[in-house]
Amino acid sequence: MTKINLTLADKNYDVLVGKGLLAEAGALIRAIWQPRKVLILSDSNVAPLYLATVQEQLVASGFQVVTSIVPAGEASKSLSNTANLYQLMLDEAFSRTDGVVALGGGVVGDLAGFVASTFMRGIGFIQIPTSLLAQVDSSVGGKTAVDFGTGKNIVGTFYQPDLVIADPNTLTTLTPRYVAEGYAEVVKMAATSDDPEFWPLIEKIQTPADILTHATALIMSSVSFKAQIVIADEKESGQRRFLNFGHTLGHAIELLAHGDLAHGEAVSIGTVQICKVFEAKGLTAPGISAQIERQLKAVGLPTTSELLFTPKFYEQLLLDKKNHGDHLNFVYISKLGEPKIYPVKKAELKAFLTTN
Missing domain, CATH: 3.40.50.1970 (Rossmann fold)
Structure with a gap:
């Protein structure tokens, strides 16, 4: 223990x-x-x-x-x-x-x-x-x-x-699907953590069975990281917001899926898509999106959805509880281990999230 x-x-x-x-x-x-x-x-x-x-x-x-x-x-x-x-x-x-x-x-x-x-x-x-x-x-x-x-x-x-x-x-x-679902949150934390041993642990995972093999280490690394964040910012006024990486887009499609997507599956999609948005804008280092997407796909997690960027998707984003006044805060990473927050005005939301 x-x-x-x-x-x-x-x-x-x-x-x-x-x-x-x-x-x-x-x-x-x-x-x-x-x-x-x-x-x-x-x-x-x-x-x-x-x-x-x-x-x-x-x-x-x-x-x-x-x-x-x-x-x-x-x-x-x-x-x-x-x-x-x-x-x-x-x-x-x-x-x-x-x-x-x-x-x-x-x-x-x-x-x-x-x-x-x-x-x-x-x-x-x-x-x-x-x-x-x-x-x-x-x-x-x-x-x-x-x-x-x-x-x-x-x-x-x-x-x-x-x-x-x-x-x-x-x-x-758990079924392999729900083992992988939880793993999406682990990848999210490893991508934002400055622990030099966390992401290399992620790279050992190539199948849902690998998640079970390394379960104790994955849990320990994740809980240690989250504990550090919560101790520093219990009520989410500062760095605890980094834990929302992938969740703003993910929550929107999770609700629109009406139960067809598990929470972690939606987070997987949200994580990859927000990386692609910020990488296209030059704020995330080249190749980071593909690196994260590769690890999520390896265990069968989805990384895109037809629900993204639809009118109902944007409506749902405007209901997100992380809205602040006239803007929405997005968490992104400039590179692995370096999370940041970028405010986007609601009126500019659709244009900001359009990458092509």
Whole structure:
């Protein structure tokens, strides 16, 4: 087991990474929480695989456990599901000294975190991410949110967990598509990280099976990088915005795809396309787009979409929550390891993104 610590202004917690940690969840949680009532939130894909194990672990460690299972998929990140969970917790007499455990991928983590952060103005929260995307990115850093209307992550909070337990063994139950989906976030971070050993690790990955072989190293490198960013800028007023690399375009097409694109697949497309835009303008070094695209394609990730640069695409961009006044901030890299931010006026958005 490896431990990565995040020491923030108002919070200090660990991300634990190691094979087999799921079977030790009760003892690991008992080490930081006194016995209490716990809601384990999972989804219809993950619950049949791991819910019984985690529940048994917690009960054996003295916790009272209530469980809830939501349908797998982005649609579960809704205010209606949030309200249902509030009601369940009230029915089960949860108090401010109780807690929520997220067992699943990014959707479950976002929803559980938002519920924990807002129920009785905030109760204990622990992340047990089971997807690569959640283990390398969404479980760390304290962003919680649900979707609203046509906007992704429109209603949310910054709320740090008390602990994150990442067990790479859970990745073996993912399909190659969803292993690759999480890897898109790893590539995004490696491209923006100044760690000289991170990108060479990416170049070892040529198949989805390679991702599993190097999973622990990929998770450790990603979490270490993200922890460094979050410690320096917890509330995304400065360098944490670099983590949005590929996401502005990616979020727009993800929403327009109505579930046909997984989050990481949309990020893969967004990352390559924003690189091509900035490379065409001479702001990204020649060859960077092809270098990143090659690594993403190697594991079967998409790098383009018919949804790009359509009228609805531009409409969606204008709804992006990262809009600031009359402009939208785009993250790009001048070269590997050197992320930058470029503001584009909304009125000039279409012309700016047109590369030919």
